[in-house]
Amino acid sequence: MFSDRFDQLVQALRILPSVGPKSAQRMALHLIMKNKEGAIGLAHALNEATSYIHECGICHSLTENEVCDICCSTERDDQLLCVVESPADVMAIEQSGSFKGKYHVLGGHLSPLDGIGPEEIGIPYLVQRLSDGKVTEVILATNPTVEGQATAHYLVEATKHLSLQMTRIAQGVPQGGELEYVDSHTLSQAVHNRMKMK
Template identity: 50%
Template sequence: MKHAPLVDQLIHAFTCLPGVGPRSAQRMAYSLLDRGREEGRRLGNALHAAMDGVQHCQRCRNYAEEELCPVCSDARRDSTLVCIVATPADVLAFEQSGEYRGQYFVLMGELSPLDGIGPRELGLDVLEQRLKQGEINELILATGTTVEGEATAHYVLDLAQEAGITVSRIAQGVPMGGDLEFVDGATLAQALRGRRPFES
């Protein structure tokens, strides 16, 4: 069956989301068109506002609406302690644990040369400049335990050692090969408390 062009366009638009194939996209489109016109308009408005209004924090690369994100602009946070994470979802996981009071640096991924993701794509040149400024005393590595996560951790370790900065790694309460966004707050809090020096 052929859809009307606008329906087809809506279905195709949903397939850009992770884990959404053509059938799921079709169900979403039909649901909005059948019963959710007002919700669909709200969704469209929210998407438009976010695409135009959300940028990257100039300091940590997390999502922000201003030059600095809420964490970086909070004077009560310890700016000498920086946690390196792969995604904004990881920041949210740490914040929900209630344990961490430092700042973050969000890589927006992990090193993966086969996918064309190198140090520049992760903003590691920006991190290197921050390390040279001398404000940071300790980096906490909270990248994943995958091959890419470990490679990224070792790259950051080299940068930190050149700048004479202490590096620790969160303790292994976090499952091997797992993503931080799926780890509960209590486990993350324990992993933070049990962090250990990280060495090559």
């Protein structure tokens, strides 16, 4: 609209998730008119992050070093391994403060129709990682979706020969939710997986 570079900035901002044409315009105007310094800082942070952040050599989460802080940590329980689909899930579980073991990031879930099989999400590498006998319990924290469930079941099968405890994060009604707004599949799972209180 105002100039080619303005349009290019609007286009570039549209790669951000959930940013449509209107939001991108608003962001571009905000940056140019109210926060040029911030925009330059953002450009710098983007260049730095894309240059230095990559996958951890052990767990496939993100890090600037060869191995990430969690994998390096001596304070975390080496016997517990939490398997998740993406680094975003590592972040969510870390923020919940509920887990003090180590992680393994698959980088996706099984999806045969999209050509994503066990090799593509590194299951052979995970099985090999578990073979040294250090880990005693694997917590399967793939997403509670059809694909996430299938991936969890596949992992149980793939590690049958190892003497490991395999657990799955609990599925039921989310805290603070109201029953009447919970979908019926979740509700039937919650009834099925009911816990003894007395």
